Amino acid sequence: MYMDQLNQAVKGGIAPFHEYLLQGSIVDSSKDVLVHRLRGLCDNADSNPEAFHDHEMIFSLKGSPQQQPMTVYLRHSLIQTDCWHLRYVGSTEFGDKTRQTLVRSCVDIGVSDSIVKFLNEIGFKLEYEFVAKGYFFHKGRMKVTVSKLFKMNIQGDVNNIDPLTLSCLVELSVVVPTGQEQVGEDMKNFAEQLKPLVQLEKVDHRRQQQAAT
Template sequence: MESLPPMFKAASLTTEYLLQGSIMEQSRDVLLQRLIGLCDDTKSPPDNFHDHEMVFHMKNTTIQQPLVYRVRHSLVQSDCWSLRYLGNTEMGDKNKPTLTRTSIDCPVSENVVQYLNELGFRMDHEFVVKGYYFHKGRMKVTVSKFFKMNQPSNVADNLEAVCPSFLVELSVVTALGQEGVGEDMKNFAEQLKPLVQLEKTDHRKITMNQT
């Protein structure tokens, strides 16, 4: 079992089941309409989010990879802050339909950045993300676009889209061993074809290509 960072020793250990894909901007509205028809309690226009995320690293002398925490706060609801830890993404058995990774998410106060700095963490990068979210039972679907901040901490001006496409993620956060979740997600993903192909993305290959 994955060793938890000290800050999360008392937190509930959960597993995120994940499928990912992308869609070009000109197809976004068609996908949103499809999701409105498939998901629970949806309305037009759908619920949206506009967040600022900061990624903090701390080098660990006992393991090769640094500790990574993610701080996200809403730019719509200024008092809404969260701290997230994501474990390494696992491809697992090739017959399993989804990726899995440890996921711990907890609400925090706005002084979390100061707290992390005092612990020795340093911000590695930050970005703004805008998008839409849907729920189908315990499944969550997000359609997101990411923006690079050309001026540090400036979340309003001179934002530059990282790429022209939207990231589409289908996920479920639950206890470890809920294998039936993957089949439910696979069946739901089939209903989004051919608009978007949701699949297991090998993050290790992405990391290798960036180094």
Template sequence: MEAIKEAPIPAMDSLTAAMKSNIVPNQEYLLQGSVLDSAVEVLLHRLRGLCDNVDSGPETFHDHEMCFSIRSATPQPLTLRVRRAIDYLDMPYQLRYIGQPELGDKSRPTIVRSSIDVATTPTIVDFLTEMGFRMDFEYILRGYMFRKGRMKITVSKIFKVSDI
């Protein structure tokens, strides 16, 4: 019996196919709000019941995020975000591009925008600085993450870097 060899698929072709079939999401639907500290436990309890990770509970996270920008020929500067996990130093840094909100249906309470996430090494901050980006602001996030299918729900508190 003779084995049939398949020709390797070029990386760009497989990425394009994955994006067309929505395996790699390149859009973000954002709904955000504020919750009083006194109501957080009630919200967390409701999310535990609604989301997929009922048995294991929510994942906790403690992240440091920096926002970088560079001026370009367009009126809007190019903005990139770099996020790293504080509790897990062996995890890769995350570089994130978030596009401008799309004009859409005014009856929807969500913002729709393109987004691309890439895992990087810790040298990404030096690389962006060398390219001419400057850090606009940074903050610490501490909170919980829930999942419901492909949806990710985060409940977090934002801290100034000097407060930690």
């Protein structure tokens, strides 16, 4: 039952929601300044920022040599240990270069801890995993995360970790039904308020992958 919604979206070529995304990074020494600014700009400014500490696993299912592998992202909270979340992200839409943000289809599904066994049984293989720690904020329907990423020295051991870089990943995203293009403009305006601390941009991951190869 976990995969019904995912399979329907993939076979149909579309997913019921689109994610609008801007990304950037900030050095560790400036992270606290950014968090302070986000507290002032986002909702619930009088409250402490919400923290997360997650274990993320990336699984892929390989088909024929002519097909791209199907990739899903499984995130498990290490704070609320019964919280598991499965995500499928479709291809990025690059057709309209005037768009202010990256746009991609997505399917999000709440699952239980049995999902790992289920994915393995239907042929998915674990490609890599990491631990992410940080804070998230909301501004209306916009979500901002400031994440420190850690590599796992031993597979499955979320306590034996080392930081991947000397910086934090910053993401501004909105997940909405198809056709709400105004979202991109709203996100760009919000991102302007975070300069010069962090430059949030429309990142073309396809070009990065091509450069790496």
